[in-house]
Amino acid sequence: MNTAAIKKRTAKWFARGFVPVPVGQIEWLWMRVLFAPMMFWAIWDFHPYVHAVQTHPVGLAMVFDLTWLHESWVRPLFSGLAVPALILYLFGKGMPIALGLLSLVNILPRTLANSQGHINHSHQIVSVVILTQFAVAVWWWWRQRRHPQQIAAKPELSAASYYVYFSQGIIAGTYMVAALSKFLNSKGMWVWNAPYISFDLVKSQRQEYYKLLEDPALLHTARAAEWVVENPMLARVAFGGSFFLEAFAIVALKNRTWAFWTGIALIALHRGILAVMNLHFYNNELLLLIFYLNVPFWCWWVTQKLRRNAVAL
């Protein structure tokens, strides 16, 4: 196959899909039912409220003093505001107000927690998904008023299609920006220099030990690090795979099948990182499970398939 043919086939592959698809109301309800507890947990968590100062402000803390979030009345108030907002969200009513409120009560305390000089990246993905859904809610509300004819022209694409599409897209975006940072910060040498990640493997194992001093085995040889040092080329292949998986996470937007398999691959990547580095990515995994794997849809699809086969038989 020559270059022109490859180019043509690639263009053809990218030309199909990658757009919002019809999403069933039950399918979208399931996603909300699963995502709502995640949001509540993120807001209910007391950790972001323990800080009385913001020594290294990030985000909104660079503009506003957020230390008032430390006061004892704030957490009960924010959690209290989150409850009606989550009920509205579950019922799919008043989405711009519900998601606006949820964005606010989620992002403010997390901004304060990240303004202490030690940035934690595990909650960003939840916050950007809430913020994205808020943006979709506002846009849909505006579109209903200003361009109802556009909605009527494509009745199969409800608001749910856009909520799901952009949630999936922003999740993919967080992986893509990580790959872009790797590429730019290492001047394109990330995959080649990947064997030096052995330093990080040792570091994460030791840091795990010094948390609670529970497992002295963590002070001994870091087997994964040794394997990387002894097999640098294989390590490049393994880490290279993860790099390209992050860089091309956008293929999840092609259709539900691609979303499913991309979700499986990314969850496997996180499980691998957990095994060798003791780093948890629960939020990422749960979001992939909800918006990429979309288990309720596939259960419905299999049931339909079986029913049709039964009728044919």
Add this chain to the structure above:
Amino acid sequence: MEPEKKRSTTRRWGWFHKLRRHPISIVLVFVLFSKIIGEFYPFSPFSMYSNPSSEPLRYYYVADGAGEPIPILWHSGQTPARLTKKHRAERGKIEERLENSDGKEQLSDAEIRAEAGEIVLRYVIKLSHGRSEKRHLKPPLQLVEVAIHMDDDGELHETPVTVANLEPEEESKP
């Protein structure tokens, strides 16, 4: 512009105009925006582990006066990983202060590390005092820095150094 030239330019940028109108462009804008704006919660370039190199990699843990490690998560709710980040951020702040002093204030690298280390130790003490009494931390405390490096034979080594000591009378410093 001549019509022929205009048509050629339109063809050349056709893909861009197509992409601009495609919903996927929002995702691409998000990627570029996150990279450009940096750490601006909830946006982030997620640059951890983005530049593996042969330079020594450091982590920190807290020890008592005798140099014995203490379970810092139990005491303060903070992990060694966060203290490592905190130490780096405090070092950056001190270096910035020195730069702005136009040479009036000068500190060696060890002194910068020690000053940043003391800030980290006071920080964990303060956090521990927000918890139940049995978790309270008291000086003497040490902040130990461990450098992970590779020798010429490709073997990994770890070198610990105490970068900061907080003695009992120093606790009351602002």
